Amino acid sequence: MRSYRTTRRAVGLLAAAVLGTGLLSACASDDDDGGSDTDSGDGGGGKTTITMGLFGTFGFKEAGLYKEYEKLNPDIKIKEDVIERNENYYPALLNHLTSNSGLADVQAVEVANIAEVVDTQADRFMDLGKVEGVSEDAFLDWKWQQATADDGKTIGLGTDVGPMAICYRKDHFEEAGLPTDREEVAKLWEGDWEKFLDAGRDFKENGPEGVAWVDSADAVYDGAIASSEGKYYNEDGDVIYKESPDVAAAWDIAAAAAEEKLTGNLQQFTKQWDQAMSNGDFATISCPAWMLGYIQEKGGSKSEGKWDVARSPMPGNWGGSFLGVPESGDNKDEAAKLVAWLTAPEQQAKLFAERGNFPSAPPAYDMDAVKTATNPYFGDAPIGELFSASAQEIPVQTIGPKDQIIDQNIGNGLQLIEQGKEDPDGAWDEAVDAADNALDQ
Structure with missing residues (x-):
């Protein structure tokens, strides 16, 4: 059974869902052959390992995005550390942020928790709005603002939304x-x-x-x-x-x-x-x-x-989540580049096509993978068109x-x-x- 990751009350197990592509396995770690190398430290052979602290199934690994990024960046390896339920993940994240220790290079934050993180932990995160290649205009305005502090610092980039x-x-x-x-x-x-x-x-x-x-x-x-x-x-x-x-x-x-x-x-x-x-x-x-x-x-x-x-x-x-980069990370510059790439419209469109995560980046809505998407299980409903209109x-x-x-x-x-x-x-x-x-x- 797959893991549903968007927190709903105390349940904490909703979906970044599959749309007509079959059922997926819950992800608890990255120790299988389906994902990236799980070496720690320098990743072996002088490579840098970027650790992803996630909850549930975000779908990056399953959609092949990690492997694609590693191919484009041969000196990088990516490792997922996943807690299945956000109700267990989030308290641990707050503890790590408060102590400024034990943090992954990239940490996910669910939309139900983003306001508290912005209000109380913004100084623990990089300003991703200043990362090369990141543009506020590429995201839904309200999504961008959810992860932006009063001083203009943007601590997370949106992975998906739930229109x-x-x-x-x-x-x-x-x-x-x-x-x-x-x-x-x-x-x-x-x-x-x-x-x-x-x-x-x-x-x-x-x-x-x-x-x-x-x-x-x-x-x-x-x-x-x-x-x-x-x-x-x-x-x-x-x-x-x-x-x-x-x-x-x-x-x-x-x-x-x-x-x-x-x-x-x-x-x-x-x-x-x-x-x-x-x-x-x-x-x-x-x-x-x-x-x-x-x-x-x-x-x-x-x-x-x-x-x-x-x-x-x-x-x-x-629904919807964010990826942030803690300031204390050993690989924060490389981690920020990875987050910018994973949340770019092109990758969000790929993730939607493979996994059903609906993009938080409107430029993806004009890409064929989203624009022409239908779902055969639901009578070939034009889900790309329908949810794009709602999202905007x-x-x-x-x-x-x-x-x-x-x-x-x-x-x-x-x-x-x-x-x-x-x-x-x-x-x-x-x-x-x-x-x-x-x-x-």
Whole structure:
């Protein structure tokens, strides 16, 4: 089973997914023959070894990018040191940064953690914005800003993003009398998450028995909040989620889905959720680009052609990571060159073609590997075109250092509604109390 690396609440195991290319193995180390030489020190024969500190599967090795770089730079060898789960990787990274020891030449940072790293650890990283060949214009503006400190120092370069869509089961839609063509489906909820609920109400009335409209209220909330401009912090760094109209709107949508029993009452990335996906027990799911590979893996051959992909009610982002170069590294100049190369549009396009990681570099969107990409498992959906359009319309959000804690507790509150333990008001109060306790407020 492959490792899914984009952190989601405490799970920490989402996907930089495979898009119609088969299933991939989880990566725990670089000691197999499929990757780069794993010698330490000078790499043997006078070569410099660049160490990559990663979590989950980023796909660089599997897509052949390390070998390509080594061929272009014969004096370089690349070694991966991988911790499978970001929930285990990130605390260790913070400890290494705080002590300024034990760091790899390159360290990955997940989007949920980038704000905290920028705020508290920026002095431990090189300014990659000053590296030769790196251009701010080559990245989505909001992606570049997420890893840039107030003084203009850019501590990480974006590897990928998670533009949103809605994946849906055509067979279930047909049985419910809903359109199945992806353009017509998108019109059902265009521009408004409330319309998404309206379609769900029609589905509940007319759809197949035992099939929920959507997997979870939590996933509805994720989609809605990802497509809003406001979130949990303001630009001054103040926690404002309790007063945020965007958070309130996303909560109301998700709470209604839970209270009206439009959801399958499933917790994402559990065995029960996997099984429900395999069985076709829900008709729709909030679907960032990496989710396609997860659906394909869990759905298997019996679900091929039953799923399709339509535009989300509004563009949003869920997921993505960065590569940074610690100042304390022995090989920081060579490491910076490697990071610049790995995140260049050409390599991001190759990675998308081989692994499904959606590029954070818009110039890649005009390359054939992205522009003309389709996915046969999802009815030849034009995923390159669809996700490129979404990525370029994503609202710029202020990312806070403790977003993940707030997000987790909001998700827990929504589960209370699904389980019939609280009404929306009571569940919100529970979520706020838990979040504030965790934030020491």
